[in-house]
Amino acid sequence: MRFTQLVVMGLGFAGFSSTALAADADLIERGKYLTDAADCVACHTTSGGKPFAGGVEFKLPFGSLYSPNITPDEETGIGSWSDEDFVRALHSGVGKDGKHYYPAFPYTSYTLMPEDEVLAIKAYLSSLEPVKNTPPENTLSFPFNQRWGMIFWNMLFLDDERFEPEADQSEQWNRGAYLVQGPGHCAECHTPRNLFQALDSSQPLAGNLVQDWQAYNISSDEVHGIGAWSEAELVSYFSKGHAAGKGVAAGPMGEVVSNSLRHLEQSDLSAMATYLLSTEPQSAGVARPEVKQLSMPTAEEAGLGSKVFADSCASCHRWDGKGTQSPIASLAGLKTVNDPAATNLLGILLTGHSNPEQQVDQRMPRFAENYSDPELAAVSSFVLQHFGQSGGSVSAEQVAAKRGNTGH
Amino acid sequence: MNLLTINGEQHQLDVPDDTPLLWVLRDVLGLTGTKFGCGIAQCGACTVHLDGEAVRSCVLPVGSVAGKSVTTIEAIAENAVGAKVQQAWLEHEVVQCGYCQSGQIMSATALLQHNPSPSDADIDAGMAGNICRCGTYTRIRAAIKDIGQA
Numbered sequence: 001m002r003f004t005q006l007v008v009m010g011l012g013f014a015g016f017s018s019t020a021l022a023a024d025a026d027l028i029e030r031g032k033y034l035t036d037a038a039d040c041v042a043c044h045t046t047s048g049g050k051p052f053a054g055g056v057e058f059k060l061p062f063g064s065l066y067s068p069n070i071t072p073d074e075e076t077g078i079g080s081w082s083d084e085d086f087v088r089a090l091h092s093g094v095g096k097d098g099k100h101y102y103p104a105f106p107y108t109s110y111t112l113m114p115e116d117e118v119l120a121i122k123a124y125l126s127s128l129e130p131v132k133n134t135p136p137e138n139t140l141s142f143p144f145n146q147r148w149g150m151i152f153w154n155m156l157f158l159d160d161e162r163f164e165p166e167a168d169q170s171e172q173w174n175r176g177a178y179l180v181q182g183p184g185h186c187a188e189c190h191t192p193r194n195l196f197q198a199l200d201s202s203q204p205l206a207g208n209l210v211q212d213w214q215a216y217n218i219s220s221d222e223v224h225g226i227g228a229w230s231e232a233e234l235v236s237y238f239s240k241g242h243a244a245g246k247g248v249a250a251g252p253m254g255e256v257v258s259n260s261l262r263h264l265e266q267s268d269l270s271a272m273a274t275y276l277l278s279t280e281p282q283s284a285g286v287a288r289p290e291v292k293q294l295s296m297p298t299a300e301e302a303g304l305g306s307k308v309f310a311d312s313c314a315s316c317h318r319w320d321g322k323g324t325q326s327p328i329a330s331l332a333g334l335k336t337v338n339d340p341a342a343t344n345l346l347g348i349l350l351t352g353h354s355n356p357e358q359q360v361d362q363r364m365p366r367f368a369e370n371y372s373d374p375e376l377a378a379v380s381s382f383v384l385q386h387f388g389q390s391g392g393s394v395s396a397e398q399v400a401a402k403r404g405n406t407g408h
Numbered sequence: 409m410n411l412l413t414i415n416g417e418q419h420q421l422d423v424p425d426d427t428p429l430l431w432v433l434r435d436v437l438g439l440t441g442t443k444f445g446c447g448i449a450q451c452g453a454c455t456v457h458l459d460g461e462a463v464r465s466c467v468l469p470v471g472s473v474a475g476k477s478v479t480t481i482e483a484i485a486e487n488a489v490g491a492k493v494q495q496a497w498l499e500h501e502v503v504q505c506g507y508c509q510s511g512q513i514m515s516a517t518a519l520l521q522h523n524p525s526p527s528d529a530d531i532d533a534g535m536a537g538n539i540c541r542c543g544t545y546t547r548i549r550a551a552i553k554d555i556g557q558a
Contacts, residue, residue, distance in 0.1 A: 296533045310536030315449045315464050319533060325449070325463045326472060359426050360467045365448050 024123070031124025034117050037268075038110065038183035039260035040125075043067045052128060053077075055135035058104045063140035065104050068095075073130035078122075086122045087115055092160055093150065100150035103157075103197060109185035112163040112178065157198035176275030179268055184260075189215040189252070192284075205276075207285035212402065213251040214286065214343045216335055221281035223288055234273035235266065242362060244327035245291070247334060250348045250364075258355060289338035289388040294320045297386065305382025308375050312367065313383075321387045326361035331387050340392025342380045346402040349376055373399040410474055414439070415483035425471025430454045432470050433480060441481040441510050445539075452538030455511035456480050462518035481510035490517040492558075496551040504542035512538050516552050525556035 035041070044052045044067050054069035054077075072079040078086065078096075085096040093107035094100055101107060110118070143149060154160075163182055165174040180186050189210045191199045200206075205225070207217035219225040226234065226246075233243035238261040241249040249257040261269065296319050297306040316329040321337075323329030331337050336344045352366030367376065373396040380394040410421045414437065423432055433439045433456070442465060445453030449464040456465045457479040484490035493516050496502075503509050512535070519526060519534035526534060531549050540548070 296530055299529070302529065306533070310533055312450060312537070314533070315452065315537035316467065325458075325461075326468060359469050360428050361469055361472065363448070363467070365450065 027120055027123045028127045029124075030117075031120035031122070031127075033263070034113075034121050034183055035124050036260050036263040037179060038113075038121065038185070039256060040070065040121070042255055042259050043105075044070050050131045050133070052125065053131040053133040055133060057136075060104075060140070060144075062144045063138065065102055065138050065140070066135040067105075068135060069131065069133050070125055071128055071131040071133075072126045073132050076132050076134045077130055078125065079130055081122075083119055083122065087118050090118045090121075091115075093154060093158065100147040100154070102147075102150065103153070106185040106188045108158050108199070109182055109188060111158065111160055112182035114162050117183075153196060153198070157196070170274075172271045172274050173278060175268065176271035176273065179264075179272050180275050184272065186218065190218045203282055203284060205279055206282035209343065211252055212343065213253075213347050214335075214339060215253070216247075217282055217285040218276060219282040220277050220279045221283050224283050224285050225279075225281060226276060227281060228288065229273075229277075231270060231273040231277065234276065235269045238262070238264070238269045238272065239266070240362075241358070242328045244323075245330045245333035248328065248336075248362075250353050251344065251351065254353050254355070258357060286335045286339040287390075288333060288335055289390075291332045294332070294386065297382075301382065301386060303378065303382070304375065305378035305380075306386075308371065308379035309382050309386075312370070313379065328362050331383070334387075337383055338388035338390045340384065340390040342384060342392060342394045342398070345380050345383060346376070346394070346399060349380065350399075350403060368403065373397075373403075410470055412470070412473060412478065413476070414478045415480060416477075416486075421470070423470055426469045428466050429456070429468040429470050429473055429478070430465040433465060433478075439480050439482055443507055443510060445508070445511075450537070450539075451508070452511040452515060453508050455514040455538065457514060457518060460518065460521060462515045479514075481514060484513060484517060487517060489520050489555075492555050493517050493520065493551070496555050500547045500551040500554070502544050502547040502551050504540075504544055508538065508540045509544075512540065512544075512548055516548070520552065520555060526552065528553070 041051055043056055044054050046055045049055060052070045054067045056067040058065040069077040071077040074080050081096050088094050089101070090107055090110040090113065093105065138145070163178045187199055187205060190205045190207060192203050192206055192208045194200045205217065205219040208215050217224045220227040222228045229243065229246050233246050237243040237247055237249060238257065240262070241254060241257040316325050317323050317331050318325065321330065321332035323331065336348070339345065348364060350366060350368040352364045354363040354365065376399045377394045377396045384390060384392040384394070410423060410425070412419045412421060419437065421432060421436060423436060430442060430444060433442050434444070442456055443453040444466065445451035447466050449467045452464065454464055454466040455462050458473065459476050479487070485494060490513070493513050497513060515535055515538045519531070523530055523534070528549065531552050535548065
């Protein structure tokens with residue numbers, strides 16, 4: 001009799017603990033998905049460093065900020081944080097020690113996430129290997145090193161409120177709005193900032209310059225934003241990093257695709273596209289070029305620029321810009337060839353992108369070492385004039401300055 | 409499984425979609441006339457035709473070629489323009505070491521198919537990206553010019 005009872009109790013316990021384990025595993029899995037969606041890894045991992053161990057430098061005009069270690073290490077990470085501490089950090093921008101964060105940490109977006117999702121992220125981070133790493137101290141100058149000043153900033157610019165679905169919009173639209181505004185924190189790069197370094201609410205998603213790259217206008221404007229893209233093109237861009245004749249994700253956006261967007265479910269990516277296509281159009285920033293019928297360079301275009309293009313670019317991109325070689329190599333229709341400042345054009349020429357995860361036809365060699373400043377200036381000017389209508393032209397000094405900014 | 413049309417013949421191939429076409433041509437099908445040079449579309453040695461356009465096979469995933477027609481140097485003599493190019497190459501004794509030449513002939517044929525009488529500038533632009541370490545460029549240009557004027 002007793003023996004049977006024991007067996008029954010034992011089975012009961014076994015059943016209970018395996019359900020609890022499964023629930024944990026589900027929570028951690030959900031947390032991983034949200035951690036990907038929120039792209040935490042991008043800012044909390046140095047190049048070549050351990051994931052989430054922090055130490056990434058954010059250079060500001062008044063000093064540098066360093067991202068903290070968010071692995072579950074007790075001393076140097078967030079291992080000793082309670083659930084309340086973690087929720088307060090993401091919802092209110094205040095750390096366990098009561099210190100106010102600077103808005104380089106996008107808590108003004110994460111604040112939209114419901115508490116259970118925030119805690120799923122914590123559960124995932126807690127499941128990782130603790131890493132002992134103390135990032136460098138911030139080097140902000142006075143008065144910016146006075147964290148309490150953020151109290152006033154938060155009064156002005158932080159709505160400590162969760163996402164509320166709009167009743168007259170579809171479930172898909174609301175899901176997209178949540179992902180874009182909350183975890184995805186797209187506006188943090190794509191919305192211009194005001195004098196106080198807060199997002200300028202009068203121009204949502206109208207584009208901004210971030211780390212010397214154009215985070216283009218992604219409002220629904222057809223000329224300046226993504227209004228002319230189809231939903232399928234947006235989903236292709238999110239999941240593969242390219243949409244032929246519309247855009248190729250390079251530089252920091254390339255990292256967003258590889259760290260975050262490509263890990264999301266197609267239904268979520270479609271929802272984000274649905275929402276972005278419905279936003280208020282903003283006619284600001286670089287315009288998409290008209291796609292012209294193009295061929296070989298004309299006699300007037302002949303020069304150093306067309307020579308460099310012939311030697312190094314035409315093989316993949318072709319003179320007509322259609323990239324028949326591979327539609328991913330289309331130049332025609334890209335904003336990058338119509339930006340008179342050539343911001344992203346110079347960025348991609350100097351850094352390339354050759355992530356081994358990318359298909360071979362998606363990789364672009366870097367030309368920082370192969371060509372001099374005057375050569376890169378000439379080929380950039382040729383590209384702007386041949387494929388775009390901005391009339392822009394690039395000087396060797398601009399190339400030199402860009403080399404300084406991109407570290408190449 | 410990819411269904412490819414290469415030099416008019418259909419091939420069923422069991423290779424991953426992201427394999428570059430050049431690897432399929434040389435290692436799977438044994439068509440070694442197309443050469444590997446740089447592997448990043450900067451030298452032109454691997455040029456083949458895709459629906460008549462000159463493309464660099466080293467950066468072309470085989471998955472993106474399905475349903476299209478590939479022509480390699482092995483079959484270029486069956487193309488009227490290609491046969492003329494080969495003949496002109498012999499007459500001008502273009503070739504020195506020869507490594508880049510299958511790519512040069514493929515690019516020249518594509519150029520002449522689009523533009524039967526190219527000017528010097530058209531030739532320079534059209535043959536751009538096909539590099540020759542022996543420096544046979546002047547003979548290449550003369551051979552193409554000859555066909556254009558014939």
